[in-house]
Amino acid sequence: MIAIGSDGRRNLEPRNGRAKRRASALTLGSDRALVLILSIAAFFLEHVRKMGCKHSLERTATSDAFFEDPNSLKKVPCPSICDNSEKYLSLIIPAFNEEHRLPGALVEMMSYLHQRAVEDKCFTYEVLIVDDGSTDRTTKVAFDYVKKYKVDNVRVLLLGRNHGKGEAIRKGMLHSRGELLLMVDADGATKITDLEKLESEIHALADKYRGNNALTDSCANFMNKPLDAEVVVFGSRAHLEKQAIATRKWYRNFLMKGFHVVVLLTAGPGIRDTQCGFKMFTRAAAQKLFTNLRLKRWCFDVELVYLCKHLNIPMSEVSVNWAEIPGSKVRLTSILHMLFELILIRLGYGLGIWKIYT
Template sequence: MGLLWPIVEFIVVIALVFALGLGAAIAFEAFRRRFNHAHLEAHPIFEDPSSLKQVPSPYVFDPAEKYISLIIPAFNEEHRLPGALDETMNYLQQRAAKDKSFSYEVLIVDDGSADGTKRVAFDLVREHTVDNVRVILLGRNHGKGEAIRKGMLHSRGELLLMLDADGATKVTDLEKLENQIHAVAKKELHFGDSAASDTSSRISDIPIAAFGSRAHLEEKALSTRKWYRNFLMKGFHLVVLLTAGPGIRDTQCGFKMFTRAAARKLFTNIRLKRWCFDVELVYLCKRFCIPMIEISVNWSEIPGSKVNPLSIPNMLWEMALMSVGYRTGMWKIRT
């Protein structure tokens, strides 16, 4: 018994030191990120690989020039990107051929890839022209959240869709999100049926967010996914509920659509750079009272996922940063 107490005391001291150190680290990092410098960042330079001429970079506060922008973050996606983009471009071209008012762009954000992702992306620019496909190079790896933020800030669409490079969600499902956004916009603007055709011309001015969801597939996913992904999913749902509150069942689906007005508010404020930026989007939508719609989408698991057991500490770290940053008032929200 005499030997046990010193051991217990030692463990308690170590635990306290660790807890204090972790708390200090979280507070310091949250303080370091207290400013979002989106308005001070240099705009990326788009380059036409065919002519080697530079193309002016738009900003999310500029008027929309396209109907829809598709933002695809890519980190070491040399092998998965071509197949997903072939399907995406075929859909967009076919829709544009049927509807002359439909215009689009695809922004590929290379998040510091070390493989041939950059080459694949610029090959697509050559094939489809720089007006329809553009590439943003981040230079080094920042994280999926930062790649999405960059793409959103420098897109030209009235509607802005983020989707993963693996093609796990069928691109045709964007119509589900698009239709729901238009339905909400009609209610917001008190449009009647006769004015429905005018909605698209004003859709960019109404803040709305549509979240693709795999919640309807959860039971099947539990039986087919690897154990650590199920553990991560369940634990993450609980932490999300405690941090951002209820509202969206599946925050992590990589298929989300925003109106230009919503993107202006959300992506000039977002601070998380990696896996948990989706949760911050939900939190910010609530703070801005932006209507959120959750819509079931078709989804299939594609080999090569970047999520692994080592993602768990990073997710918990970012959730802690977000909680401390907003609850202490260190993270101010620009309106």
């Protein structure tokens, strides 16, 4: 068959020849898409593999970290989460360029802790500020509090360079001395007095799984017997969600809803607010969780939920007071990085590349 072109000339190419060319172009496009998908998959798998190898080295490496004491100018060796506890409560504060927000939070925290220690002599505490490679005066602000409250109560761990919030908290947890360990944000968005809600819940859960009656005086009981149960309590802002939706921009609500769906698919149901920076762990739970934790930045919270489920560590969620503090470091690129890390969780654990140590 001979076709007539739009210019009136005869087109001697058979129609089935043009069909073959179109089919060939589609095949080429499909091949390119397949190569792109395989390349992305290879990139993720290689990234997951490297993280797994690095984690294995970190688990077996001996720590030579230390705290600096500006009062005596001596170096204080860092304790290990595997050691016996020396304090009742440890507060771990990750700080990256927080010279403006950290002082207000520390004033509130230290006032509460000091007052509670005065009223209850068996209440012992430490505040561990982890400077995640700050380039401002965060380190100076932190050391001012070491000078004021002494290195036994306030300590500063310098990471040297920025690793991410997850890594800062992991390091702080691994070098803490408390029987109860509370991670708290440097902006002071959550009222420090709310730790009592988490504390009561963690003791109730610990007694439940130990088969004991509820503790009436948590501190006194701790002094007589360590809280050896593996329990985690998450502070939650879920009860404030409607108010937050009403005040946030529509695109931020859209992004957060999408993020929550992906989190649900990654870690499963159980915890409504995984990202609240106010979480309490028993020492036994922290030892298992933070020696397994791999993510260093945004979604380490989600990984903690995933690990709790696979290590059969009981979790609970408690509503806390929370206020928006100016200076948030969450950006659009942060959301994309979160999605990237959620994929890493699914690949790393789902394919068995990341081992869970018990």
